[in-house]
Amino acid sequence: MHRANTGKQPILTCCLTRCGSKAETSQISGVVNEVLNDVEVPQNNINNATQDAGIKSQLAEVTQNAVDRGCFGSPTMFVGTEMFFGKDSLSDLEWRLGTQSP
Numbered sequence: 001m002h003r004a005n006t007g008k009q010p011i012l013t014c015c016l017t018r019c020g021s022k023a024e025t026s027q028i029s030g031v032v033n034e035v036l037n038d039v040e041v042p043q044n045n046i047n048n049a050t051q052d053a054g055i056k057s058q059l060a061e062v063t064q065n066a067v068d069r070g071c072f073g074s075p076t077m078f079v080g081t082e083m084f085f086g087k088d089s090l091s092d093l094e095w096r097l098g099t100q101s102p
Contacts, residue, residue, distance in 0.1 A: 011035055016075065 018031045036043045049055055066076065070083055077084045077093055084093040 011039060011041070014038075 014035045015032050018035060019028050032046075033043050036046055069078065071085075073085060075086065075090075079093065079096050082096065084090070084096070
């Protein structure tokens with residue numbers, strides 16, 4: 001994941017942080033474009049990809065898989081079948097990953 005000019009944070013983290021501070025859902029695409037611009041990722045490439053039928057189909061499949069596993073929001077992460085939801089559970093996830101055997 002691209003990390004330039006984001007204070008070493010992944011693009012997704014920057015988007016979630018900035019979107020979380022916005023009151024209007026309609027502002028999310030603007031926030032994403034701001035983050036992409038900040039890290040010098042071509043916005044047109046990303047925006048065009050969001051309209052690609054193959055990518056939309058893959059997103060629908062991945063989303064349905066997440067729903068089937070019990071995912072109900074973002075960020076949600078799984079270690080095996082154990083689900084970690086929300087920013088507050090990231091420390092629990094880090095702990096769990098630290099205790100996983102290879």
